[in-house]
Amino acid sequence: MKTYREENYLKAIYQLANHDKSKVVSATDIAHWLEIKPPTVLEKLAILVKKDYVTYNKFDGAQLTTSGKEIALNIVRRHRIWETYLYKQLKFSWSEVHEIAEQLEHVNSDKLIDRIYDVIGKPDFDPHGDPIPNKQGKLPKSDRRPLSQSIKGCKCVVLGVSEHSEVFLNYLTDLNIGLNDKLIVEQINAYDDTLKLSTKTKEPILMSSKAAQQILVQCLKPNCGCR
């Protein structure tokens, strides 16, 4: 039996491992992520190890086993399906959906998930451009890179964001930038890498390098020369 707490641990390990593939996932990392203290995590890790959802040692940190990954990907699937449903069907903004999906992802009804996934047209990506795993846990792939890697003149399309905070998403909404929007890099400031971008708005907009690092795009012209 898996409680929502257990689901959250497995999801946390999955997300931390995917966020930085080179770094091992320590108990402390998990503790920070879940906003609890390391001893609590150590205690739970021992249980998850015994249940064969996780392996743990100080060199490799926490790693999901096949069955642990299966559960984690299922929760990620539910989360992203709910986000998409809330966004498309119930008209929530892309900055609001995450918090509610954090709760809805733990509702246990495969039929419900199937139903709402049908209603939204079985999409491959959620409102933040994140891939929705299929029932077997396989992720649709898309090649995306940070907007900050664009060179001057690059024409590209926004396929996602790597930061999901409300403040960042609302900032993009204020700039009138959303998923699938086309951008043209008009200028890159040589001193601080601030971008001047043509968007769907009349006037070009300015964007900090910090923000550009969090926006994931794909070039629209092949061999456009971007890194």
Add this chain to the structure above:
Amino acid sequence: MKTYREENYLKAIYQLANHDKSKVVSATDIAHWLEIKPPTVLEKLAILVKKDYVTYNKFDGAQLTTSGKEIALNIVRRHRIWETYLYKQLKFSWSEVHEIAEQLEHVNSDKLIDRIYDVIGKPDFDPHGDPIPNKQGKLPKSDRRPLSQSIKGCKCVVLGVSEHSEVFLNYLTDLNIGLNDKLIVEQINAYDDTLKLSTKTKEPILMSSKAAQQILVQCLKPNCGCR
């Protein structure tokens, strides 16, 4: 702070009190309802009393305070709104909705409830004919009585069911009886009170007295003589 467990206790007390207004709600009643043991309930009741959600003594049993009733009615509201949403919007049957709503009722987002309540057209009753409390906890009223009280010749409309079990609801579905269906009582067997009913189906149907006691109806003709 109220956990889903606390919400379930308060809802249980509300439902038990409403199921039989004359009987006091004992800790044992609550224990049966929640499928836990009486000492566990006693323990929790002490906490709910301290939080001023409940009063408890052996003569009056457990009784909700104003703030306890407020929470209970809010959960009932969420439950019935979700049931209606699942039924109308997501095409679940009236026998499936309860179980999923038991989980969804604990999702904490007023905006989500408001949104789905809008989508379903702000109805007053759920798929079982149960009244949906408004935000202030006020219940729309309807006068209904068991079909078993009908006299021969009575023409009435189904406004609800007092039993919510899947087996009973599926039985009604098999009989082709649903909410808002019109029924005419053609015959009442003098020995066992079995009813012969005209319904939307061509052939009249037979229904046991046991089932008729669980169906709530309203006469369509004034002063039709039913009890």
Add this chain to the structure above:
DNA sequence: TTTAATTATTAGGTTAACCTAATTTTATTA
């Protein structure tokens, strides 16, 4: 009205999920 049966309550125990403080291990830096 005693006795027996039932029901309610208290006593005492377990597990999960959290914590702080102490200790041990590992990594830095002088």
Add this chain to the structure above:
DNA sequence: TAATAAAATTAGGTTAACCTAATAATTAAA
């Protein structure tokens, strides 16, 4: 490399939510 700082782990404690078994209080029967 020895000292120091940082990180990981262990020790020990709390609270909530559950339990069973024992006791006390009611209710029903004889």
